Amino acid sequence: MNSSEKAFTAVNDRIRAAAATHGGAVRLVAVSKTQPAAAVRALAALGQRAFGENYVQEALAKQAELADLALEWHLIGPLQSNKCREVAAHFDWLQTLDREKLVGLLDRWRPADRPPLNVLIQVNIDDETSKSGCAPAAVAGLAATIAAAPRLRLRGLMAIPAPLPERERRRAAFARMAGLFEELRRAHPGIDTLSMGMSEDFDLAIAEGATMVRVGSALFGARPVA
Numbered sequence: 001m002n003s004s005e006k007a008f009t010a011v012n013d014r015i016r017a018a019a020a021t022h023g024g025a026v027r028l029v030a031v032s033k034t035q036p037a038a039a040v041r042a043l044a045a046l047g048q049r050a051f052g053e054n055y056v057q058e059a060l061a062k063q064a065e066l067a068d069l070a071l072e073w074h075l076i077g078p079l080q081s082n083k084c085r086e087v088a089a090h091f092d093w094l095q096t097l098d099r100e101k102l103v104g105l106l107d108r109w110r111p112a113d114r115p116p117l118n119v120l121i122q123v124n125i126d127d128e129t130s131k132s133g134c135a136p137a138a139v140a141g142l143a144a145t146i147a148a149a150p151r152l153r154l155r156g157l158m159a160i161p162a163p164l165p166e167r168e169r170r171r172a173a174f175a176r177m178a179g180l181f182e183e184l185r186r187a188h189p190g191i192d193t194l195s196m197g198m199s200e201d202f203d204l205a206i207a208e209g210a211t212m213v214r215v216g217s218a219l220f221g222a223r224p225v226a
Ligand SMILES: *Cc1c(COP(=O)(O)O)cnc(C)c1O
Pocket: 031, 033, 054, 076, 077, 160, 198, 199, 200, 214, 215, 216, 217, 218
């Protein structure tokens, strides 16, 4: 096994071990920001299908290089309104919808020949200084707006808890997300995705109910510091 194969196997083993205690299936989104298309291709050859990107222009360039592969692309970085058209046209999932204003734009621009865009609401669960994510109290209203948009499909919630060193406080943020998710599911029984957990803490997130984890450095190695 080469090093990327080893890392891929190790991450999948950790996911399986954590999911076994929790019961449900957990999907892995490989976070390929700053990684070259060749690194995505190498992971795809091992069977990975879902990839997460933070920057729209970087993602579009990689998608063009990898157009021969049937991959599933997730936008996991902040979305500006002037990028809604490109995101609606070129991504399968948007994990960072956090305001009403973007819903109509995405719904209008999602191409008719593609299935509805899968959408997660990003929740600002414990980092009041961050500008991304909607307040927990705003989730129900935003969810209703998304559910009414025919070209969007509400799938659930996403969060990036503050990277606190104390595991117990991170765990508490994941648990609050799981509570919000269960509450939202009462109004929208079709939702199935709670995206939380990264390289450092995805075991913990799965133990608290994550159904999707977003993992970068544990798969690809440390990113170059920008
Ligand atoms: C970069 C990033 C990740 C992956 O982080 P790692 O620590 O490299 O696993 C996950 N989610 C989001 C939103 C990110 O920006």
